[in-house]
Amino acid sequence: MWTLTDNITTDVYTFSDKYDLEDKLYELFDLYAYAYDDADGNGHTIKEVIDSLVDKLNRGEYPGVEEAALNITIK
DSSP states (O other), rough: EEEEEEEEOOOOEEHHHHHHHHHHHHHEEEEEESEEEEEEOEEEEEEHHHOOOOOOOHTTTHHHHHHHHHHHHEO
């Protein structure tokens, strides 16, 4: 079970699997909007951030950078 909290609106969403979580993130955000530049100066889109977040969850890693970039919390 996954819980997504939008830290701006304080809306809370609960999902049974990571695929539903990913679908909701795709719905909430403009996927091709600019997100941030990495240490090498390469720009990244919101979609890249979401994809990285889901990859980290699949590996059992904490997606802290991605949470910060999207201003969300996942538990």
